[in-house]
Amino acid sequence: MRNTKIPLELYVHIPFCVRKCQYCDFLSGPSDQKTRDDYVDALCREIRSISQKEVYEVVSIFIGGGTPSVLSGEQLCRIMDEIKQAFILSEDAEITMEANPGTVSPEQLKLCHEAGINRISFGLQSTVQQELDMLGRIHTYEEFLQSYHWARKAGFSNINVDLMFAIPGQTCENWKHNLETIAELSPEHISAYSLIIEEGTPFAQKKLILPTEDEEYQMYEDTAEILRKYGFHQYEISNYARDGFECRHNKGYWQRTEYLGAGLGAASLFQGKRFSNTRDMQTYLADSTEPEKIREDVTALSRNNEIEEFMFLGLRMTEGISERQFERNFGCRIEDIYGSVLAKYKEMDLLEHTGEFWRFTRKGIHVSNPVLADFLLDE
Ligand code: SF4
Known part of the structure; x- marks a missing residue:
C-alpha cells in the first residue's frame, strides 16, 4: 500500500x-x-x-x-x-x-x-x-x-x-x-x-x-x-x-517541510503556523505537558508569508528553487509575483535561470541578504 x-x-x-x-x-x-x-x-x-x-x-x-x-x-x-x-x-x-x-x-x-x-x-x-x-x-x-x-x-x-x-x-x-x-x-x-x-x-x-x-x-x-x-x-x-x-x-x-520543535525555545512550523516554545526554564519545567501553555509567538502564515519563505529558504540551496514547484504550491507563475525582481537580478548577474530552476550565481551568493530582502511582499 x-x-x-x-x-x-x-x-x-x-x-x-x-x-x-x-x-x-x-x-x-x-x-x-x-x-x-x-x-x-x-x-x-x-x-x-x-x-x-x-x-x-x-x-x-x-x-x-x-x-x-x-x-x-x-x-x-x-x-x-x-x-x-x-x-x-x-x-x-x-x-x-x-x-x-x-x-x-x-x-x-x-x-x-x-x-x-x-x-x-x-x-x-x-x-x-x-x-x-x-x-x-x-x-x-x-x-x-x-x-x-x-x-x-x-x-x-x-x-x-x-x-x-x-x-x-x-x-x-x-x-x-x-x-x-x-x-x-x-x-x-x-x-x-x-x-x-x-x-x-x-x-x-x-x-x-x-x-x-x-x-x-x-x-x-x-x-x-x-x-x-x-x-x-x-x-x-x-x-x-x-x-x-x-x-x-x-x-x-529549506524546503519548508513541516517540523515540530520540542524543548526550551524550540521553534516549529506546523499546520500553517510558526511558533516557539518558551525560553523560560521554570515555565518550561512546570508546563511542558501542555503545549498551548508553553508556545509563544504563534503566527498563522498568510499566503504571502509562505511565498516569501519559499523564496528565502529555497534560494539558500545551490540547486535553487523550482518554478514548477512554485506553481504547484501557489497556483500561479513565479513571474506573476516576482517577474521584475527576478529580471533585475538576472540582468545584474546575481541570479541565473536554468531549466525550471532559479538560483544565485557565485557572485550573487556574496550579496544574498540584500537580494533576498527584495523578495518581501506587501501584505
Ligand atoms: S556555547 Fe554556543 S557555540 Fe559554544 S558549544 Fe554551546 S551552543 Fe555551541
Missing part, C-alpha cells in the same frame, strides 16, 4: 553547554545535574504530549543545542525511546545529534548509535589551538580527533564537522589549513560558517581584529574550491557534502 503519511521533521533542543563560547547567542548555558535531570523529565513529558501518529511520519530528527552530548547516554536513549513511542519514524529516518569534542565517551556514543541515532555533528570550528582559545571553545583539536574516532568505532558512518572562518586574526592560509586537515579526515559532511558578531556576546564587547571583507570573500571562495578537490559538493550557502550525504533535516527546513 502506498504510504500516504505527511513527512514531519522533529527538532529536540538541549539547552546545556559546559560553558559559553565567546561568540555564542544560542539558547544554552552551564547546568547542574539536577537541572539536566529535571529537564529530561520535562522534555519527555512534552514529547508525549505532542505525539502525532495518525497523519504524520517522522523523516528526520535533529537533537541540537546547546550541547546534547552533555547528557548521559542513558538520558539520550530515554529521549529516543519517548520519540519512538510518540511518533511513527520512517525506516530510513536521518537522526542527528550535535556533539562537542570533550563531552563524549565511547560508551555514550555506542548507546546513542544503538538507540537509532545515525548521524553525529561535531562542533569543532578550528583545528588550531590559538583559534579554539580565542573562540572560547572547551576542547583541543586532539580531543576532537579522539571523539571522531570513537564515533566511527561506535558505528557512525555519517559525520558532520562544523568549521568557522573569518575568526579574529585568521589568515586565508590558516583557513585553508583548517579545511584541508578536516577534508583529509574524510567526514561525510562539512558545514563552514563565517563568524558573525552577535549583540550581547562577549565578542561584541571586544575590539577584535577581523579579516577584511576581501579576505573573507577569498576564504569563502577557497572553501568551495578546496572541498571540491576532496569530493565534497556545495549544496547550500554554508554546507558541503559527499554525494548522498546532504543533511536531509536541513534540506527539509
